[in-house]
Amino acid sequence: MSDVLEIPSDEHGLVRVFTVDLPLDEAQILLDDEARALQQKTGAIALDPDHIDLFDMNDLSGLPLADYLAEGHGIPDEELAPIRAQLERVKGRVMVMRSAAFERIGQQLRVTHPLRWIATFGEARDPVPLEKPRAESARPPEPEAPPAAPPPPAAAARMMRPGLIIGLVVTMAVLGVVLWALA
Incomplete structure (x- = not known):
């Protein structure tokens, strides 16, 4: 006798549990x-x-x-509770198939000896908190700052004074060295 399990192509988040009536190496x-x-x-x-x-x-x-499925696969206790006693009696080899094993291909799974299907469980799903995007490319562009207004003429002249004075001092020093060298 065999069970046939329908696997839809859009399945995700399920875990199927089987016993395997073979030695582990086989x-x-x-x-x-x-x-x-x-x-x-x-x-x-x-x-x-x-x-x-x-x-x-x-x-x-x-x-x-049952504890392995809860801890290792995130199966909620509410799903395990109805068959916990049956799960605790399982001995021998166990096969656990996650939805991803079926590669998003709709198919039928014929379960015959040496496999015996025990149950199918849904993995726990934590609500996904929505966060603001963190990637630089996901951020909205920041508004451009308006161009700075040119300084008024008097302020510009004052800002140039220290540079002008330093330039004159350096020029005078160079000219002095040149004249001393020629003398």
């Missing part, structure tokens, strides 16, 4: 070579093994599967 073969063996076994069109976890419950050092 189960790992399902994910080798870009998960081709798992694709053939399930009839999947495409699977990305980077988004599929396979582990033995003994490797979780006593951590119950």
Whole structure:
């Protein structure tokens, strides 16, 4: 007997949990070579093994599967609560597939031996706070400052005086050195 799971192309944020009735080394073969063996076994069109976890419950050092799903995949406790007792009885190998494993391709997943589907959960979604854009290119242009008005003629003359005096002193010093050298 097999279950058929429909995977829509626009799916995201779901986590499917399966048990795998094989020793871990044999189960790992399902994910080798870009998960081709798992694709053939399930009839999947495409699977990305980077988004599929396979582990033995003994490797979780006593951590119950429900806690692993809550902590490792962000599954809210409200979703886990109805089947927590069933999840805590799971032994052996477990396969966890995130929506990204299906590569946004609508497909049917045929679940047959050695896989057994346990449940599908939604990952927790924190409300996304809207912040002002931070990128320089996302900021609105700042208004240009109006051009500074030219200083009045008397003020301009006063600003030139120190420069003029320094220039005259330097010129006089150079002229003095030249005349002394010629004498």
